[in-house]
Amino acid sequence: GQNIDQPTEMTATEGAIVQINCTYQTSGFNGLFWYQQHAGEAPTFLSYNVLDGLEEKGRFSSFLSRSKGYSYLLLKELQMKDSASYLCAVLDSNYQLIWGAGTKLIIKP
């Protein structure tokens, strides 16, 4: 079967750095997405990786290792508004998105 694993919940301090991991086992791979979802709101797109390596976008970076079936989202200079759930999703061989359950990130002052 297809599986996406992420930690259920993480806590970090304002101003610090946090890394959210995602491991996947899917039938084929056509890219990995990270989305942010604030409580009670819709998911919004953060990043897309299809090649190995690090993609940087402001305070957020996303890393992919296809051989290890592994990705992480790195958030720097954490702000209170970064408190949200972070969803990892993989585009499989049928170009369907397979979603992880999400990681709830709690930021403390």
Place this chain on the structure above:
Amino acid sequence: IAGITQAPTSQILAAGRRMTLRCTQDMRHNAMYWYRQDLGLGLRLIHYSNTAGTTGKGEVPDGYSVSRANTDDFPLTLASAVPSQTSVYFCASSDSSGRATDTQYFGPGTRLTVL
């Protein structure tokens, strides 16, 4: 309209009743999707449409039906609601289906409670 809209925002429904959730996008995206999101679970695909006039079943299609008469609208119908269909429903769209750079954009969601 800007982006994707869904209606209603929330609804309480008696079991056995028929209900249609509406979804409209103005981005001229080819592909549209319906997901349900339940606590502790990832988004699960109910039905999708790669282009107007075509639909397909996702991971959890039972009890739901969809239609895609035109590019903009993609309604989801529950023929006879059951309590297990209590969930938050998200509609999404993307510019093209089958491309690796596809990105899905989500509507604000409909919170449905079936009693």
